[in-house]
Amino acid sequence: MFRKIINIDKDKCNGCGLCASACHEGAIEMINGKAELTREDYCDGLGDCLPACPTGAISFVEREAPAYNEEAVRSAKAKKIAKKLPCGCPGTASRSIKREEYRPSRAEVQSRLMQWPCQIKLVPVNAPYFDGADLLVAADCTAYAYGNFHNEFIRNRITLIGCPKLDQGDHAEKLTEIIKSNNIKSVTVVRMEVPCCGGIEAAVKRALTESGKFIPWQVVTVSTDGKILE
Numbered sequence: 001m002f003r004k005i006i007n008i009d010k011d012k013c014n015g016c017g018l019c020a021s022a023c024h025e026g027a028i029e030m031i032n033g034k035a036e037l038t039r040e041d042y043c044d045g046l047g048d049c050l051p052a053c054p055t056g057a058i059s060f061v062e063r064e065a066p067a068y069n070e071e072a073v074r075s076a077k078a079k080k081i082a083k084k085l086p087c088g089c090p091g092t093a094s095r096s097i098k099r100e101e102y103r104p105s106r107a108e109v110q111s112r113l114m115q116w117p118c119q120i121k122l123v124p125v126n127a128p129y130f131d132g133a134d135l136l137v138a139a140d141c142t143a144y145a146y147g148n149f150h151n152e153f154i155r156n157r158i159t160l161i162g163c164p165k166l167d168q169g170d171h172a173e174k175l176t177e178i179i180k181s182n183n184i185k186s187v188t189v190v191r192m193e194v195p196c197c198g199g200i201e202a203a204v205k206r207a208l209t210e211s212g213k214f215i216p217w218q219v220v221t222v223s224t225d226g227k228i229l230e
Contacts, residue, residue, distance in 0.1 A: 001066070
């Protein structure tokens with residue numbers, strides 16, 4: 001039948017996984033780091049995924065496609081609930097991490113945070129601590145996953161944290177303002193290995209591009225069991 005259905009531009013897709021989470025029918029999956037419409041008969045054509053996409057990679061088209069199969073969608077949802085959370089994002093798959101018992105004394109633990117606030121949305125654009133700063137832009141979960149996060153990443157850097165999946169709006173706009181308005185020496189991005197975390201990397205890349213400045217930057221990826229991935 002000829003009907004309205006979504007189309008995903010893989011060149012624009014940054015692999016954040018937000019569309020897969022927004023698609024309640026489970027029509028979209030993350031494959032090789034890109035969003036893909038894997039079940040056309042699961043797509044109801046209502047487009048809940050469109051506003052979730054930060055890069056504009058999703059649009060409506062009208063073409064030949066199988067009819068929406070509501071019964072198949074209900075059956076697939078029931079199977080997913082039995083296995084894991086229904087949003088379909090790999091970053092939400094639950095797991096336990098076993099670690100050796102370690103009880104440091106309070107004297108051994110020292111914060112390296114150099115400023116407050118540290119949330120991307122809360123920091124003032126023209127704060128004096130941005131002048132000549134080495135900037136750290138980190139996904140929220142990285143500090144919890146990586147045990148030596150303060151000493152290896154926060155130390156001697158101005159820290160900005162955010163979650164590309166749960167925070168409202170686009171971080172790129174605020175980061176662009178910060179980079180444009182200040183003398184930033186370098187940018188380090190620390191993200192988790194899960195696809196949805198690609199949004200924080202994409203936001204920094206866009207901010208650097210739109211700022212018009214050439215600033216050294218690097219990306220460090222942390223695994224869900226707390227290792228630095230090469």
